[in-house]
Amino acid sequence: MSGRFHEVTIIVNGEDVRERIDARTTLVDFLREELALTGSHVGCEHGVCGACSVRVDGVVVRGCLMLAVQCDGSRVDTIEGVADSGEIADLQQAFIARNALQCGYCTPGMVLTAQELLARGGVPSREQIRAHLSGNYCRCTGYQSIVDAVQATARARADGKQ
Ligand code: FES
Numbered sequence: 001m002s003g004r005f006h007e008v009t010i011i012v013n014g015e016d017v018r019e020r021i022d023a024r025t026t027l028v029d030f031l032r033e034e035l036a037l038t039g040s041h042v043g044c045e046h047g048v049c050g051a052c053s054v055r056v057d058g059v060v061v062r063g064c065l066m067l068a069v070q071c072d073g074s075r076v077d078t079i080e081g082v083a084d085s086g087e088i089a090d091l092q093q094a095f096i097a098r099n100a101l102q103c104g105y106c107t108p109g110m111v112l113t114a115q116e117l118l119a120r121g122g123v124p125s126r127e128q129i130r131a132h133l134s135g136n137y138c139r140c141t142g143y144q145s146i147v148d149a150v151q152a153t154a155r156a157r158a159d160g161k162q
């Protein structure tokens with residue numbers, strides 16, 4: 001690639017998106033400002049808080065540390081797409097049931113990251129859940145209820161109750 005603007009094709013939530021993108025645009029800014037997918041939030045903008053988490057080719061990444069042009073040819077799934085698929089319906093319900101969100105700013109990133117752990121199967125310990133979520137900051141909940149919600153979802157899935 002050379003020059004400032006690039007034609008890229010990204011599969012966003014299952015749909016091909018072809019856009020001319022400024023090379024400096026971060027993935028999270030592209031999703032929010034060009035595609036109006038505002039579920040991914042912008043917090044610290046330097047890779048610390050996890051509010052901008054999205055999946056790229058199945059792996060949760062920081063949307064503020066990745067450039068949109070780097071995703072040319074990749075599949076990007078945002079909280080909107082993952083929620084619409086029903087994949088995290090039980091986890092979302094568990095967050096609501098345990099008051100694992102207050103302002104909700106961290107929640108999309110928290111849920112996506114938790115789902116990454118849950119998708120491995122089994123029932124992780126509280127320590128494992130905390131370690132996996134350690135890159136996602138919450139200013140409101142004190143984390144206890146978030147860990148409760150994730151562990152309850154893991155138990156329910158393991159028992160086949162999802
Ligand atoms: S906004 Fe990306 S990690 Fe904080």
Ligand code: FES
Nearest residue numbers: 102106138139140
């Ligand atoms: S619910 Fe407010 S930052 Fe987590």
